[in-house]
Amino acid sequence: MKKTAVGLLTLFLFGCAQQLPVKNDHQVVASVPNPTIKPLAFTPMVTADEINAAAKAQMAAVEKKVSKINKQTPVVTDKITASTASIKLAVVQHEETIKTKDGMLILGHHEWALILSGKKHISAYIDPKSSTSRIGVKNLVEFERDGDNWVKFIFQGKEYKYPVKEWSKPDDKIRLPMVLLRTKLGDRNDEVEYQLIDGGNGVVLGENFMRDVATQNSQRKYIQPKAK
Numbered sequence: 001m002k003k004t005a006v007g008l009l010t011l012f013l014f015g016c017a018q019q020l021p022v023k024n025d026h027q028v029v030a031s032v033p034n035p036t037i038k039p040l041a042f043t044p045m046v047t048a049d050e051i052n053a054a055a056k057a058q059m060a061a062v063e064k065k066v067s068k069i070n071k072q073t074p075v076v077t078d079k080i081t082a083s084t085a086s087i088k089l090a091v092v093q094h095e096e097t098i099k100t101k102d103g104m105l106i107l108g109h110h111e112w113a114l115i116l117s118g119k120k121h122i123s124a125y126i127d128p129k130s131s132t133s134r135i136g137v138k139n140l141v142e143f144e145r146d147g148d149n150w151v152k153f154i155f156q157g158k159e160y161k162y163p164v165k166e167w168s169k170p171d172d173k174i175r176l177p178m179v180l181l182r183t184k185l186g187d188r189n190d191e192v193e194y195q196l197i198d199g200g201n202g203v204v205l206g207e208n209f210m211r212d213v214a215t216q217n218s219q220r221k222y223i224q225p226k227a228k
Contacts, residue, residue, distance in 0.1 A: 098186065098223055105186050105214035108221035113203065114184040118156045121226055124185070124203040128216050132168065133192055133209050135181070136200025142177065151177045153196060168195050186224035188213065 098106055112121040115135065137153035142164075144150065149164040162179040169175050180191040185205075192209050210216070217223065 098225070100215060104212075105188065106220075106223050107205075107210070107214050107216045108223045109216070109218050110221040111185055111205070111224050112222060112226045113205070114227050115203065116155060116160060116181055117158070120156060122203050124205050126210070126216055127204050128207050128210055130204060130206035131208065132178070133194050133206045134197055134200070134204045135194045136197045136202055138199065140177075140196055140198035149177070151179065151196065153198070165193060183209070184227035186227060189227070 100106060107126045109126055110123050111126060113124040114121060135155070137155050139159075140151060140153045142149065142151050145163075150161060151164055152159060152161045154160075162181070164177040165180055166178045167175045168178050177196050178193055179196060181194050183190065183192040183205075192205075
């Protein structure tokens with residue numbers, strides 16, 4: 001009986017020992033690390049000097065690329081120079097062909113001329129077979145001044161009065177006044193004797209205009225530059 005009681009007491013005490021928490025002053029508690037908080041990083045503001053420096057560096061890089069491209073690209077200046085040279089050569093050749101080697105004017109079958117004070121160039125017919133030059137005028141009137149024969153006429157809408165140098169007689173019935181009129185053709189600028197044709201049109205430059213100063217190439221026209 002006593003053995004039974006002692007055994008039950010032992011079991012009771014053992015069970016209580018299992019239920020009571022055991023306090024251990026040396027218990028190690030694992031530490032949880034605190035989260036690391038990093039401060040926000042702000043990009044510093046760019047100054048004006050830094051912007052200018054960056055712009056200069058970028059421009060220098062662009063100029064370097066352009067210089068490299070220019071070295072690889074064919075230069076067109078030579079072509080322009082060659083073209084200009086050919087134009088100048090053509091002008092020189094043209095100047096050479098408007099005169100003979102001895103300096104005589106070369107005239108085509110038509111040339112531009114300025115007559116009297118007219119500003120409008122007239123297409124004059126070149127006729128070396130005609131001994132005289134002729135010009136068509138309007139309202140031709142003969143009159144006397146101080147005992148000399150004069151004529152007045154309309155040419156290019158303007159009235160002129162000139163003394164008669166002589167009279168020509170193409171036939172027995174008609175006499176025509178001959179007058180000296182200022183004529184510009186090419187680099188020639190002097191007075192030329194013309195036969196006035198009342199009611200006529202146009203201008204004919206004959207042998208008296210060409211004598212000793214010009215020759216004709218009938219295959220061409222307007223060889224001489226317009227006079228100014």
